Amino acid sequence: MFEGASYYADKVDTTMLIIVGISVFFLIGIVAAMIYFVVRYNHKRNPVASQIKGNNLLEAIWIIIPLFIVIGMFWLGWKDFSRLRKITDYAMKIEVTGRMWKWDFKYPNGKMSDTLYVPVGKTIKLEMRSADVNHAFFIPALRMKEDVIASRNTYMIIEPQKLGEYDIACAEYCGLNHAYMYTKLIVVPEDVFEAWLAGDSANPSAALSPATIAKLEPKNENEYAKFIRNHKNFELLVKYACVSCHTVDGANHIGPSFVKLSSGKTEVVRDGKKITVEIDEKYLRTALLEPDYEIVAGYSPYTMPTLRGRVSENDLRTIIELLLGKN
Amino acid sequence: MSNSISTSIKSFYEYEGKHRGILGWILSTDHKRIGLLYLWSMVGFFLVGVFLGFLMRLEMLSMGKTIMGPQTYNAIFTLHGIIMIFLFIVPGIPAAFGNFFLPIMIGAEDVQFPRLNLLSWWLYVTGGLFAIISLFLSGGPIDTGWTFYVPYSIRTTTQVILPLIAAFILGFSSILTGINFITTVHRMRAKGMTFFKLPLFVWALYATGWIQIIGTPVIGITILLVIIERVFSVGLFDPALGGDPILFQHLFWIYSHPAVYIMILPAMGVVSEIIPTFARKHIFGYKAIAFSSLAIAFIGTLVWGHHMFTSGMSDTARWVYSFLTYIVALPSAVKVFNWVATMYKGSIRMSAPFVFVMAFIVLFSIGGLTGLILGSVATNVHVHDTYFVVAHFHFVMFGGTGFIFFAALHYWFPKMFGKMYNEKIAMTAVGILTIGFLMLYFTMFILGYEGMPRRYYDYLPQFQFLHILATVGSWVLISGLLLMFGNLLYSLRKGASAKANPWNGMTLEWMTSSPPPFENFNYHPEIKFGPYEYEHYEEAVKDEYK
Numbered sequence: 001m002f003e004g005a006s007y008y009a010d011k012v013d014t015t016m017l018i019i020v021g022i023s024v025f026f027l028i029g030i031v032a033a034m035i036y037f038v039v040r041y042n043h044k045r046n047p048v049a050s051q052i053k054g055n056n057l058l059e060a061i062w063i064i065i066p067l068f069i070v071i072g073m074f075w076l077g078w079k080d081f082s083r084l085r086k087i088t089d090y091a092m093k094i095e096v097t098g099r100m101w102k103w104d105f106k107y108p109n110g111k112m113s114d115t116l117y118v119p120v121g122k123t124i125k126l127e128m129r130s131a132d133v134n135h136a137f138f139i140p141a142l143r144m145k146e147d148v149i150a151s152r153n154t155y156m157i158i159e160p161q162k163l164g165e166y167d168i169a170c171a172e173y174c175g176l177n178h179a180y181m182y183t184k185l186i187v188v189p190e191d192v193f194e195a196w197l198a199g200d201s202a203n204p205s206a207a208l209s210p211a212t213i214a215k216l217e218p219k220n221e222n223e224y225a226k227f228i229r230n231h232k233n234f235e236l237l238v239k240y241a242c243v244s245c246h247t248v249d250g251a252n253h254i255g256p257s258f259v260k261l262s263s264g265k266t267e268v269v270r271d272g273k274k275i276t277v278e279i280d281e282k283y284l285r286t287a288l289l290e291p292d293y294e295i296v297a298g299y300s301p302y303t304m305p306t307l308r309g310r311v312s313e314n315d316l317r318t319i320i321e322l323l324l325g326k327n
Numbered sequence: 328m329s330n331s332i333s334t335s336i337k338s339f340y341e342y343e344g345k346h347r348g349i350l351g352w353i354l355s356t357d358h359k360r361i362g363l364l365y366l367w368s369m370v371g372f373f374l375v376g377v378f379l380g381f382l383m384r385l386e387m388l389s390m391g392k393t394i395m396g397p398q399t400y401n402a403i404f405t406l407h408g409i410i411m412i413f414l415f416i417v418p419g420i421p422a423a424f425g426n427f428f429l430p431i432m433i434g435a436e437d438v439q440f441p442r443l444n445l446l447s448w449w450l451y452v453t454g455g456l457f458a459i460i461s462l463f464l465s466g467g468p469i470d471t472g473w474t475f476y477v478p479y480s481i482r483t484t485t486q487v488i489l490p491l492i493a494a495f496i497l498g499f500s501s502i503l504t505g506i507n508f509i510t511t512v513h514r515m516r517a518k519g520m521t522f523f524k525l526p527l528f529v530w531a532l533y534a535t536g537w538i539q540i541i542g543t544p545v546i547g548i549t550i551l552l553v554i555i556e557r558v559f560s561v562g563l564f565d566p567a568l569g570g571d572p573i574l575f576q577h578l579f580w581i582y583s584h585p586a587v588y589i590m591i592l593p594a595m596g597v598v599s600e601i602i603p604t605f606a607r608k609h610i611f612g613y614k615a616i617a618f619s620s621l622a623i624a625f626i627g628t629l630v631w632g633h634h635m636f637t638s639g640m641s642d643t644a645r646w647v648y649s650f651l652t653y654i655v656a657l658p659s660a661v662k663v664f665n666w667v668a669t670m671y672k673g674s675i676r677m678s679a680p681f682v683f684v685m686a687f688i689v690l691f692s693i694g695g696l697t698g699l700i701l702g703s704v705a706t707n708v709h710v711h712d713t714y715f716v717v718a719h720f721h722f723v724m725f726g727g728t729g730f731i732f733f734a735a736l737h738y739w740f741p742k743m744f745g746k747m748y749n750e751k752i753a754m755t756a757v758g759i760l761t762i763g764f765l766m767l768y769f770t771m772f773i774l775g776y777e778g779m780p781r782r783y784y785d786y787l788p789q790f791q792f793l794h795i796l797a798t799v800g801s802w803v804l805i806s807g808l809l810l811m812f813g814n815l816l817y818s819l820r821k822g823a824s825a826k827a828n829p830w831n832g833m834t835l836e837w838m839t840s841s842p843p844p845f846e847n848f849n850y851h852p853e854i855k856f857g858p859y860e861y862e863h864y865e866e867a868v869k870d871e872y873k
Binding site: 147 | 676
């Protein structure tokens, strides 16, 4: 549940950890000093107190050092949030309406839904309005929340980067059934999303069998996955939409998970024959530029588009190095 | 020796004024009697609030319906908030202990306006009665939350107007007390009592008085506007009538954020009294503590927007309020550092009030430090309106002001009632209270970060374990409260007589008998030394008060 579903969520968690870390440091310092003084300067050990009235240097130190610390905290909290607010280049706009006590979503093509389906790895703007009293649109997994105010339009920009199903709650008290104003955010691969969006079926989950959804749930994240997900170059995997098909959490999806690369070897089908190849720079370069030359056993050919012509040599090299687990 | 003194002087309990019996109390203009009237009424309301909180936690013990339906639950959390905030924490320490001790601590006979003082208690009681009566009127108990956010408070069919009028009246009570205290501090100080010889509790009450005068009228006007809107359908806040719901939130928090400092500053003042007394040592950084109170009072009026980071206000407003919020954290930190530094090289006696203060320092520090998480926009947006916020303000308000209310009660109990309580039981109570407190509220930080919204009647399965833990914590906490109050009530009847100066304090309230006589002193106090100059203890304190 602490797990985030976007980089923004991870950044918020990092900010949180930094502030908590500094806070714990101060808390332990304060409490330890207090306990030490109470024991060391107990009236039995120290019958006569020394009358120290203050120390201007100390006062200055413990105003100025915390001042810099809190300004740092302020900046940490602001920079990520403001980046998200300033995005004007988004893939899609979805209208959100909150009313006592349900959420409605309207897509650009007019399709309505009571569950929020979005394609993975895309930037989406949610334009929100209320049909009655105040509500707040809260997606814990994305660490995002924005009030939905009667008479005003508010907005939220989300960049879900992890497939799966997440809770959406109402966080602004809105009367009797406030606690039941829940719905789901379902992050699906882009092609699944397109199919769903194009379908006129009244049943929105038609495109998504329970089995498909189950496959999207994050599973056993290992060291390699963590390394990749937290790496600064991970952005490239998003930029080239790699993560739309290859997960970093071990779950099988349209393509094999990146996690499989960490084993060093893989079974592939080349010219109809199963062989085992080593995962090295040469293999990856071929896989990225000529995806159909070798296909990982169990997956279909002609699925992955080539990166040839879309990627600079520099980016290509960086991606390969990242996937090989090099820094 | 002190015992013989206190029996030879008639205490204010024995003094016979114009009225006798109950009238001698409810018509008395003696600041000590008014202080006790407030104390008893507030403890009463506090216990009602605790009971409502207990019911809420019980409901959250299991998913779905446990003991009540959602409408009842919504009404109960609203009443819990209204009672605890408007009837306990806001008047809290100033009205009870400030009334009793402010005049004594500056060597005065009474406050500047004794009748106004009595009027403010009457307004308080009237407000409290209105709040109670509203429960039985058409529509039923209010269900808007203590924040009365528009448009819900305009739309709901429950009884909103009377509780609003109650809050309006209580606001006046608060303003009048503020005016009274400020004037008293300016006009009634004893000979030699300069501003920088004022005890820090008095400084804190003085700073609080200013916030009450500046902030409270805003909420009064806002409440009137909501009533006008509801009754006459004038479009002010309700978008259906062309009003702006965000305007309401701004006006509400312009008061209600400074109100947080009205709640905590007096408590900080009490801490600055208790630590020097039990460390037998001059307070560390007297001026830093005094000025930080004023700094909090001033900067605290500029940070209300941090309650509205997700409200859709402009992004500029978001960063400005975030920045100012971080600045207001500093004077509070300065106080904590100075308190701990005061213990350095002291000669510390771990009596019950001091142990309460130690628990306070731990809990309040956690409350203050989690405020840093709330001040940062990115983390705030995630935890806003979740249990994280509920945990934060209970740490600051209950772990902070509440615990110091209890500390003050134990510190001044011998002076107010002339009786001594069992210290061991009191300290056991602190331990139980702290354990229960952490179980109940620390759990909520985790629940909040995991995404449990506040004011929820029900919850998702993943939150169940922590909810059970919190509910069990509430039982431990309540046991601690019962033990503490039981100990004090027992001592009221059966406790040993208290000495005039049981803690060897140096402030003026210890230099009169326990309980004090009518008009406080049987001599004219004259001040030569600062309130914490323990090096002059022998000289400053008369033998009969040692």
